[in-house]
């Protein structure tokens with residue numbers, strides 16, 4: 001099982017969570033490619049079997065600038081990911097109310113439109129509740145990994 005891991009971050013938290021997730025997934029026996037500046041071509045070229053996206057939220061529910069070019073290119077070129085299992089870890093702050101974790105939510109909806117298959121429900125990490133999102137994500141990651149291994 002070859003997992004591609006992509007992140008979108010403003011201040012680096014989501015990047016850190018993605019880096020720690022890569023280490024954790026490798027230790028669990030998955031082949032991992034951390035795709036740092038994703039494009040549709042690098043994603044397709046990496047030939048991954050599954051996808052993990054870690055994405056924070058900025059503005060009023062927006063995707064960080066670091067992931068926006070990829071998101072827009074995916075919308076424009078619409079590479080079908082039929083049946084590819086994916087998971088999203090969304091970072092946000094519940095203090096933003098209705099736009100809580102909407103960056104990750106937008107990524108999730110796009111992957112569903114591309115016919116990828118959500119392995120387990122999106123994890124929402126609330127910055128107003130935790131200062132260690134990279135370790136808080138580990139139980140969710142274990143569930144994600146076991147889902148991928150049984151797929």
Ligand SMILES: Cc1cc2nc3c(=O)[nH]c(=O)nc-3n(C[C@H](O)[C@H](O)[C@H](O)COP(=O)(O)O)c2cc1C
Pocket residue numbers: 008009010011012013014015056057058059060061062064091092093094096099100101102127
């Ligand atoms: C200017 C700004 C706008 C934000 N807007 C939202 C938002 O609309 N919804 C949300 O859930 N979190 C929002 N956040 C919170 C961040 O998503 C959260 O702090 C996250 O952990 C940052 O991760 P990063 O370091 O990877 O960018 C905002 C933070 C900042 C500084």
